[in-house]
Amino acid sequence: MDQMRQLVLVGFMGAGKTTVGAQLATKMNTYQRDLDQLIEQRLGETIASYFDRVGEHQFRQFETQILQEYADQSAILSTGGGIVMQTINRQILKQSSAPVVYLRTQPEELLHRLKDDLDRPLLKQMDHAAFIKLWQYREPLYQEVADVTIETDQLTPTQIVSEIINQLEMR
């Protein structure tokens, strides 16, 4: 059970990394660290506003800095969906002793979950086709870093938490 104190969640935006990470941390009696929330706290600014002001490139640099700080901490680390875009981030995730769990969700389900969302800057910039294209581009990158993959489309966050615990205890 000790290994469960450290775990990283990756997946596309809307996959449930923030929601599942919070529930998992409560269940495992440990902390959740959500990279986006850490970035917002550090900046005193929302991701959406920072993104608009400085652009994606600078956001990615800051994201890497925060990932480096937290990758080996004993906590449930919820990442942002774009964490796998940078080669250095994938290296950090692969080198970390924490198991990496890929929350895999089909694009149609993600679009349904995010239909009223205003907080994700990339969503604003994309139509349906661009969303699917980005999903397809990122899919092998999540697979590259993942130790475990959970298909989330048909599961509630509570069921995903149980599934993660089951799969990691089985290993």
Ligand SMILES: Nc1ncnc2c1ncn2[C@@H]1O[C@H](COP(=O)(O)OP(=O)(O)O)[C@@H](O)[C@H]1O
């Ligand atoms: N397994 C799930 N089933 C249905 N809705 C979900 C599930 N996981 C998360 N959601 C919902 O989808 C939205 C995005 O969840 P969030 O945890 O912010 O995703 P992420 O951090 O991966 O972008 C929220 O409205 C959340 O309530």
Ligand SMILES: O=C(O)C1=C[C@@H](OP(=O)(O)O)[C@@H](O)[C@H](O)C1
């Ligand atoms: O997919 C992405 O590139 C992003 C996902 C967001 O996090 P969530 O995956 O928690 O939505 C956030 O980091 C930022 O808006 C960029």
Ligand SMILES: [Mg+2]
């Ligand atoms: Mg999130």
